Amino acid sequence: MINQLEIPMYLEEALPEFSDExxxxxxxxxxxMVSALTSFTCSKIREHNxxxxxxxFTVAEKLFSKGNEAVKNAIESIFVYSFTRMFMTxxxxxxxxxxxIPMTLYTLYISQVCHKGC
Numbered sequence: 453m454i455n456q457l458e459i460p461m462y463l464e465e466a467l468p469e470f471s472d473e474x475x476x477x478x479x480x481x482x483x484x485m486v487s488a489l490t491s492f493t494c495s496k497i498r499e500h501n502x503x504x505x506x507x508x509f510t511v512a513e514k515l516f517s518k519g520n521e522a523v524k525n526a527i528e529s530i531f532v533y534s535f536t537r538m539f540m541t542x543x544x545x546x547x548x549x550x551x552x553i554p555m556t557l558y559t560l561y562i563s564q565v566c567h568k569g570c
Contacts, residue, residue, distance in 0.1 A: 454519045456482035456526075463489065466511045469504065482519075482526040486512075490534045497542050497549065506552045513554040532560045 454462060459482060464471040470492050474485070489508060496504040516527040535553070539546045553561070 454515060454523055456485070456520075456522050459485045459515065459519075459523065462515065463511065466514075467492070467504070467507055482522045483530060486515075486523075486526040486530045490531050493531075494534070494538060494541070497538060497545055500545075502548060502552065505549070509552055509554055509557065513556050516556060516560075527557075528560055528564075532557055533564065535561045536565070 460474050463474060463485065470489070473488055473492060489512065493505060493508040493512075496502075496508065512527055512531045515523055519527065535549075535557075538549060542549070550558075
């Protein structure tokens with residue numbers, strides 16, 4: 453199980469270009485680190501860097517599947533919850549983003565949307 457203390461090492465290994473942001477930011481817990489990952493992902497969408505976006509989604513999925521409860525909750529409540537904002541902010545990118553989102557995360561997203569009645 454990945455705990456919140458192991459997230460920075462995991463992120464640095466999987467996303468080397470994200471390591472500077474991790475070192476510069478004051479992320480102290482799972483929620484802070486997942487929030488930083490979400491911001492990083494959005495910046496890569498803006499840049500049309502789909503390789504980095506795909507890797508971000510893959511990292512989030514692995515953190516969700518291998519993380520402890522704190523990590524899983526952060527991924528679900530911050531990263532997955534941001535999908536609606538991503539789709540609304542970048543509507544022309546939505547089809548491409550949908551093709552990149554791993555099924556596990558997409559299923560969580562659909563569950564959130566259906567549960568919220570949106």
